[in-house]
Amino acid sequence: MTPAVATAAIEDFQHTFAAVRAEMARVVIGHEQAIETILTAFFAGGHVLIEGVPGIGKTLIVRSLAEALNLSFNRIQFTVDLMPADITGTRIINESPSGRRELVFVPGPIFAHLLLGDEINRATPKTQSALLEAMAEQQVTVAGTSHRLVSPFFVLATLNPIEMEGTYQLPEAQLDRFLFKVLLEYPSESELVRILGTTTTADPPTVRPVLAAERAPARAEELKRLVREVLVAPHVEHYVAGLVRLTTPAGARGDGEVEVDVRRYVTYGASPRGAQALVLGAKVRALLDGRPHVTYDDVDKIAVPALRHRLVMSFAAEAAGVAPADIVERVLLAARRLRS
Amino acid sequence: MPELTPTGAVDIAQRQVRRVRRRKNLYELQRALYLTVATGAGAAAILLPLALFAPAEVFAIAAWSALLIITGIVLLLAGAARRRWLARHAAVVWIETRGALGGRLRTLLELAARPARTPGFFHALLVAQIGRDLETWTPRRLVPRGVPRVALASAFAATVLLAVVLRLASLAGPATPNLITSDEPGGRAGAPGDTTTGERVVVAPEVPQPGGDHPDPTSDGAGDDDSTLTRLPSALQENVRQQVWGKAWERVRDALARAGTSGGGSRSPDTTTEYGDESGTDADDNEEWEIARAPSGETTRRRRPGIGRQPAARNDEGATDATDATDADAANRPTAGNGESDDGEGGGGAGNGTSPGDLFGAASVAGSPANGSFELSLAARMRADRAGARRGTRSAPNPDPDARPELAANQRRESAAHRMAVPAAYETVVREVFAHHRTESEQP
Numbered sequence: 175m176t177p178a179v180a181t182a183a184i185e186d187f188q189h190t191f192a193a194v195r196a197e198m199a200r201v202v203i204g205h206e207q208a209i210e211t212i213l214t215a216f217f218a219g220g221h222v223l224i225e226g227v228p229g230i231g232k233t234l235i236v237r238s239l240a241e242a243l244n245l246s247f248n249r250i251q252f253t254v255d256l257m258p259a260d261i262t263g264t265r266i267i268n269e270s271p272s273g274r275r276e277l278v279f280v281p282g283p284i285f286a287h288l289l290l291g292d293e294i295n296r297a298t299p300k301t302q303s304a305l306l307e308a309m310a311e312q313q314v315t316v317a318g319t320s321h322r323l324v325s326p327f328f329v330l331a332t333l334n335p336i337e338m339e340g341t342y343q344l345p346e347a348q349l350d351r352f353l354f355k356v357l358l359e360y361p362s363e364s365e366l367v368r369i370l371g372t373t374t375t376a377d378p379p380t381v382r383p384v385l386a387a388e389r390a391p392a393r394a395e396e397l398k399r400l401v402r403e404v405l406v407a408p409h410v411e412h413y414v415a416g417l418v419r420l421t422t423p424a425g426a427r428g429d430g431e432v433e434v435d436v437r438r439y440v441t442y443g444a445s446p447r448g449a450q451a452l453v454l455g456a457k458v459r460a461l462l463d464g465r466p467h468v469t470y471d472d473v474d475k476i477a478v479p480a481l482r483h484r485l486v487m488s489f490a491a492e493a494a495g496v497a498p499a500d501i502v503e504r505v506l507l508a509a510r511r512l513r514s
Numbered sequence: 515m516p517e518l519t520p521t522g523a524v525d526i527a528q529r530q531v532r533r534v535r536r537r538k539n540l541y542e543l544q545r546a547l548y549l550t551v552a553t554g555a556g557a558a559a560i561l562l563p564l565a566l567f568a569p570a571e572v573f574a575i576a577a578w579s580a581l582l583i584i585t586g587i588v589l590l591l592a593g594a595a596r597r598r599w600l601a602r603h604a605a606v607v608w609i610e611t612r613g614a615l616g617g618r619l620r621t622l623l624e625l626a627a628r629p630a631r632t633p634g635f636f637h638a639l640l641v642a643q644i645g646r647d648l649e650t651w652t653p654r655r656l657v658p659r660g661v662p663r664v665a666l667a668s669a670f671a672a673t674v675l676l677a678v679v680l681r682l683a684s685l686a687g688p689a690t691p692n693l694i695t696s697d698e699p700g701g702r703a704g705a706p707g708d709t710t711t712g713e714r715v716v717v718a719p720e721v722p723q724p725g726g727d728h729p730d731p732t733s734d735g736a737g738d739d740d741s742t743l744t745r746l747p748s749a750l751q752e753n754v755r756q757q758v759w760g761k762a763w764e765r766v767r768d769a770l771a772r773a774g775t776s777g778g779g780s781r782s783p784d785t786t787t788e789y790g791d792e793s794g795t796d797a798d799d800n801e802e803w804e805i806a807r808a809p810s811g812e813t814t815r816r817r818r819p820g821i822g823r824q825p826a827a828r829n830d831e832g833a834t835d836a837t838d839a840t841d842a843d844a845a846n847r848p849t850a851g852n853g854e855s856d857d858g859e860g861g862g863g864a865g866n867g868t869s870p871g872d873l874f875g876a877a878s879v880a881g882s883p884a885n886g887s888f889e890l891s892l893a894a895r896m897r898a899d900r901a902g903a904r905r906g907t908r909s910a911p912n913p914d915p916d917a918r919p920e921l922a923a924n925q926r927r928e929s930a931a932h933r934m935a936v937p938a939a940y941e942t943v944v945r946e947v948f949a950h951h952r953t954e955s956e957q958p
Contacts, residue, residue: 180639403635407621408628466636466643467621 180466183400187461190397191217193384197242200379202235203372204365208356209235211479212330216243218454219398220353221309221329223294223344223483230358232332236290244383244390245287245326252297254340258304262314263321279316284308287324287391291331295341302348305329309351326394346442346486353451354476355483404457405467411453413513414473418449420505421485432508439491440501444484451480470513478502523641524626527619530648535605537653538598541662546595548665553587555672559679565754566683574747613651618643680758687762688755771947 191213198209212235215222224232233249240247250261263282269275283289294302308314312323331352361369372379385393419425422443426436436443455476456468463472482498557580564576600608606620622644755763936944
């Protein structure tokens with residue numbers, strides 16, 4: 175591969191990324207950082223957990239993304255009585271014109287490129303776990319038969335931080351399968367004014383597809399493969415490994431204050447999936463920066479959304495009001511000191 | 515520039531990293547060296563005048579302080595050089611930082627060091643970028659100066675300053691002091707400790723101390739601690755003076771040694787006799803009789819052996835008797851100045867009389883009492899001159915019956931003659947000082 179081709183590939187990635195972001199920004203006012211993180215997760219091949227209060231634009235973001243990428247989109251509203259088959263699909267008895275009856279698999283809403291699981295914590299753990307196999311292995315198994323999901327497959331699940339009654343906290347295994355967790359904040363006053371101005375008119379703005387419909391899935395997969403080609407030097411891998419180890423109470427070392435904080439406030443640290451998320455996210459950041467290799471800064475920029483939902487905090491943390499993001503920030507500071 | 519192959523780019527980058535590292539480390543080494551030289555020369559420029567002109571106590575304090583400061587500075591310089599030293603694994607990181615390479619070089623070299631792995635999609639681009647960046651991190655760009663100018667200038671300036679100080683110090687050589695003897699306790703001229711380089715040296719009994727303690731006249735005022743660490747500054751000071759002033763300092767030492775020798779003589783109690791330089795020391799013309807005193811701290815200060823002076827015989831008892839046996843024994847001994855002992859042992863008479871380090875031979879051990887002192891039979895009639903006590907050539911003159919010595923205006927102060935504990939190591943020196951020398955006219 176010649177340098178010119180590689181440079182052109184990077185520029186193509188940057189252009190596509192910027193175009194999708196711009197199209198989403200037409201309908202989503204504010205949340206620029208959240209949109210960038212969601213797009214990063216999409217091209218890194220991961221899934222995103224979005225947390226925000228109702229009416230803040232979670233669903234709009236996901237729908238806008240699907241329209242911009244010109245990919246299929248499904249939405250599942252998670253409720254207490256939702257069953258796994260309602261997500262994955264089920265087999266029904268189908269009677270042929272000849273009168274013969276046979277079981278036919280009817281795909282569920284999970285068979286789409288982009289899946290929005292709205293208020294995922296309202297479903298029972300059994301239903302939530304229906305997503306586990308789909309998110310990790312991109313397939314579902316119904317009645318002993320595995321069905322491959324389409325590519326690209328991207329799950330965005332939302333969490334409502336209020337109205338916690340009747341909700342089921344996501345199991346750690348489920349949380350670990352999300353590449354990033356994005357927090358959506360309230361829009362500022364100026365953003366709110368813009369929202370009012372654009373959404374209450376007779377002709378609200380719409381998203382124009384960036385990718386051609388017939389080639390959209392292939393193009394998305396091509397860009398995802400390009401991300402994986404980005405070079406990661408051993409020193410960056412060591413840095414990521416050290417960073418993840420610092421989040422675990424057993425591995426916290428080197429810096430007294432962080433070590434104390436992690437041991438006091440963290441019950442379980444980030445898993446190897448966290449390290450993978452750091453590297454994959456950093457690769458996207460490197461490409462966006464026009465580099466064919468990952469640096470420390472790429473890792474640092476992506477550390478908080480990649481690690482904060484993987485830390486199991488202790489009761490002491492809840493009592494002290496210490497959030498997982500606070501621990502990740504402190505761990506980042508310690509890791510920077512260790513690497514210098 | 516021809517397009518680089520991945521392997522060629524790695525080789526070129528590694529060679530350039532080595533060159534940068536070599537230049538940077540050489541620079542740091544030079545800087546540490548020059549700053550060390552500057553520190554040493556600067557300290558020497560400060561210490562040199564102190565060694566030449568300051569009292570021993572001041573010089574000792576200054577020397578130890580300078581040693582501590584220099585040690586601290588050198589440690590700091592060594593630490594700084596160690597921090598700035600580019601280790602092999604740190605060289606690439608330093609180059610990345612200084613050259614603003616954004617991690618490209620490190621990534622390329624680390625990936626090249628990995629076991630066989632197919633080059634990735636972006637590897638060619640990385641190689642091309644490294645080839646483009648080669649000119650931005652050349653050794654001359656990252657380490658612009660081959661010589662640390664400030665450090666070199668500091669070293670040069672300190673060395674020049676030291677040379678100037680050395681030159682000025684050698685020009686300001688010491689004047690040979692005039693010897694003044696006085697029986698007044700404490701003398702009448704000059705401070706008690708100011709007898710080393712002043713123009714006049716007062717040889718006088720010591721002012722009695724309230725506690726009855728008397729300083730060791732050989733300790734040079736540096737305290738009673740006779741350890742090596744205590745003697746080091748004095749030895750250094752003496753060595754500096756010897757090196758800088760040479761012959762002039764030897765003359766001063768000779769004069770001081772004579773002061774130590776003549777300090778045992780008894781002159782008219784109320785008279786202070788001033789001596790000139792070595793002129794006017796005609797022994798025959800100034801010969802007179804007197805009683806030698808005990809060599810305690812009350813009667814002498816600064817007893818320094820003169821260079822080339824003949825050491826005393828171990829036992830000088832009977833020196834005033836001048837018996838035939840003694841004369842025969844003296845006739846069998848070598849002539850004055852050779853300084854060799856006739857019994858073959860160390861101590862009195864040993865040494866060749868020319869080597870400052872072995873002037874009087876090794877200290878005598880055999881026969882020295884266990885308490886570290888020895889007896890000198892000094893309360894005897896002897897003939898003395900300005901150059902020191904020696905045997906007379908004439909019989910004692912009769913006292914003038916009409917002579918009526920003037921009475922002193924005040925009663926002389928009664929001060930006990932303390933017997934001083936003299937270390938055995940100084941026995942030969944003391945014997946030399948109080949030896950009864952023979953003149954050439956007495957040679958058989």
